[in-house]
Amino acid sequence: MDTGFSFAQPDDYTQLLTELHSEYCRDQPEDVLQYCANFFNHRLQEQRTMLRQQRNPQNFEDNELHPLAGHNQMFGDQLSDSDKDDDFESIEASDEERDEFTGELLSMAPPPTYSRDRRTSVSAESMAPTQGRDFVKTVIPKSPEQCARIRESVGNNFLFRSLDEEQYQDVVDAMAEKQLPIHERVIEQGAVGDYFYVVEHGTLDCYITKNDAEPVKVTSYEAGGSFGELALMYNAPRAATIIATSDVVLWALDRVTFRTILMENTSRKRRMYETFLEEVHLLKSLEPYERHKIADALESVHFEDGQKVVTQGDIGDHFFIIESGKAGVFKTDGEGTAHQVNQLSRGSYFGELALLNDSPRVASVIAQEYLKCATLGKKAFTRLLGPVHEILKRNSENYYAVINQQERQIE
Numbered sequence: 001m002d003t004g005f006s007f008a009q010p011d012d013y014t015q016l017l018t019e020l021h022s023e024y025c026r027d028q029p030e031d032v033l034q035y036c037a038n039f040f041n042h043r044l045q046e047q048r049t050m051l052r053q054q055r056n057p058q059n060f061e062d063n064e065l066h067p068l069a070g071h072n073q074m075f076g077d078q079l080s081d082s083d084k085d086d087d088f089e090s091i092e093a094s095d096e097e098r099d100e101f102t103g104e105l106l107s108m109a110p111p112p113t114y115s116r117d118r119r120t121s122v123s124a125e126s127m128a129p130t131q132g133r134d135f136v137k138t139v140i141p142k143s144p145e146q147c148a149r150i151r152e153s154v155g156n157n158f159l160f161r162s163l164d165e166e167q168y169q170d171v172v173d174a175m176a177e178k179q180l181p182i183h184e185r186v187i188e189q190g191a192v193g194d195y196f197y198v199v200e201h202g203t204l205d206c207y208i209t210k211n212d213a214e215p216v217k218v219t220s221y222e223a224g225g226s227f228g229e230l231a232l233m234y235n236a237p238r239a240a241t242i243i244a245t246s247d248v249v250l251w252a253l254d255r256v257t258f259r260t261i262l263m264e265n266t267s268r269k270r271r272m273y274e275t276f277l278e279e280v281h282l283l284k285s286l287e288p289y290e291r292h293k294i295a296d297a298l299e300s301v302h303f304e305d306g307q308k309v310v311t312q313g314d315i316g317d318h319f320f321i322i323e324s325g326k327a328g329v330f331k332t333d334g335e336g337t338a339h340q341v342n343q344l345s346r347g348s349y350f351g352e353l354a355l356l357n358d359s360p361r362v363a364s365v366i367a368q369e370y371l372k373c374a375t376l377g378k379k380a381f382t383r384l385l386g387p388v389h390e391i392l393k394r395n396s397e398n399y400y401a402v403i404n405q406q407e408r409q410i411e
């Protein structure tokens with residue numbers, strides 16, 4: 001009967017299983033399913049690399065020095081992020097979880113890049129967090145010193161902010177320390193995702209390759225940064241390659257713990273701010289993924305009619321985007337009289353000048369009806385809005401001109 005599917009030749013199949021079996025007997029892994037998943041994933045990657053090489057041998061000769069060239073001397077073997085995890089032993093997910101994961105692996109599509117049309121490949125089912133009631137906790141014993149280092153590393157990371165004490169402890173228990181040398185490829189685009197990473201120490205670069213073109217660096221990470229959530233959230237292959245640009249210390253959180261504890265809040269926040277951030281004119285030029293990272297860092301604040309949000313002359317430590325309501329911008333003249341110079345509404349932003357210029361607030365902003373804002377702290381503002389700093393600066397020159405003009409009219 002012709003099923004319409006094409007399978008590997010029985011000989012290839014037998015050969016593959018024989019190899020798996022002999023490697024399995026040699027390594028005696030504790031986590032059998034994870035081990036098998038890694039084996040097949042590694043083979044798949046080798047096959048893809050070979051196919052690409054056959055299709056375009058020139059590229060493979062020319063790009064030896066490129067950071068994504070996969071040069072063995074520079075980067076070591078091209079293993080997926082879990083292949084190298086022999087030290088991650090105490091992962092104790094339930095059988096049900098493992099079965100679910102295996103099923104997901106089988107249904108995986110070829111590697112997408114996280115582009116504007118990416119959402120088409122995200123199924124509602126794949127967003128469903130792992131059911132908490134079946135969650136078997138992972139406990140990797142740690143010294144008090146390691147626990148303190150985790151606390152410090154996740155302290156600056158927004159994804160961990162809303163955890164209660166028990167959830168926080170579960171995350172700390174499950175984290176595995178990974179010390180990797182410079183040039184190590186921590187994540188390989190297209191690989192199966194098994195860990196989410198938080199950076200304790202060191203720096204990394206993130207590259208995306210689209211349609212066999214040269215890899216493009218899209219972002220970088222330093223202490224407190226995190227990456228590797230997408231493949232776990234969407235059950236998709238890794239969307240980017242991440243390479244250490246110094247020796248690094250990372251904390252790795254397994255897929256089951258990530259999905260059970262961190263994912264719900266992360267995806268809820270991304271969904272909550274998604275439409276709003278798409279509307280904000282300032283952020284239009286950003287990639288969807290960059291807006292997602294902003295959503296992770298945003299916090300909602302609200303003010304009653306008449307309440308002061310920022311005060312002229314104060315040191316500024318926050319940037320605001322108005323979600324709803326109206327706010328008046330006031331400048332106080334030499335005689336102490338306040339004059340309204342602008343009115344802001346949904347989608348407008350304020351509070352950027354003090355952060356951009358490291359200077360005191362040049363005006364006060366007061367709620368003129370019930371006002372709801374999404375706010376970013378100074379560090380997140382600098383890091384996440386880097387790509388629009390030029391727009392912010394240009395806009396600020398414009399409204400300095402408007403303010404000066406209004407000041408002249410007042411005089």
Ligand SMILES: Nc1ncnc2c1ncn2[C@@H]1O[C@@H]2COP(=O)(O)O[C@H]2[C@H]1O
Binds near residue numbers: 287
């Ligand atoms: N522009 C981007 N598109 C997709 N992933 C990105 C981007 N920038 C950084 N990343 C990170 O790179 C990671 C690669 O692994 P994941 O796909 O699991 O999760 C991805 C994100 O955490």
